[in-house]
Amino acid sequence: MTSPEPVLDDDVLTAFCDHDAKWGPILFLRPRRHERLGVVRTFVMAALPGICLGLLGSILLLLLSQAAGKAAPPVYAFPLALTGIYFLACRLTIVPAWNRRAARISRPE
Numbered sequence: 001m002t003s004p005e006p007v008l009d010d011d012v013l014t015a016f017c018d019h020d021a022k023w024g025p026i027l028f029l030r031p032r033r034h035e036r037l038g039v040v041r042t043f044v045m046a047a048l049p050g051i052c053l054g055l056l057g058s059i060l061l062l063l064l065s066q067a068a069g070k071a072a073p074p075v076y077a078f079p080l081a082l083t084g085i086y087f088l089a090c091r092l093t094i095v096p097a098w099n100r101r102a103a104r105i106s107r108p109e
Helices: 010-017 020-029 039-068 077-092 094-106
Strands: none
Touching: 010 020, 010 094, 020 039, 039 077, 077 094
16 A cells, blocks of 8 residues: 655656646546546556557567567567556556555545
8 A cells, every 4th residue: 555645756757647748649548636546547558558569569579580580479478568567667656656646635634
């Protein structure tokens, strides 16, 4: 469980996340400032770019492996890996800072 007290880098992370342009095509997934970022929303935020970029990476790996005459890795491997990396990175950096701010904003004075 995250403490509602801010950490030094919280302001930097949340200020970065407050800009609409930083969210790109997944802006519709951004919660309001007082709402917590949950596991499901975080997973969807990681899965959308992870799968899309991972499929592009898988295609490139397939082409490179064919050119090198080697066996290609499974098509699902790169998208799964990217989704997992994005999910962990988000859970370790953005989610705690966002949730601490949401707890501070939602707490009665």
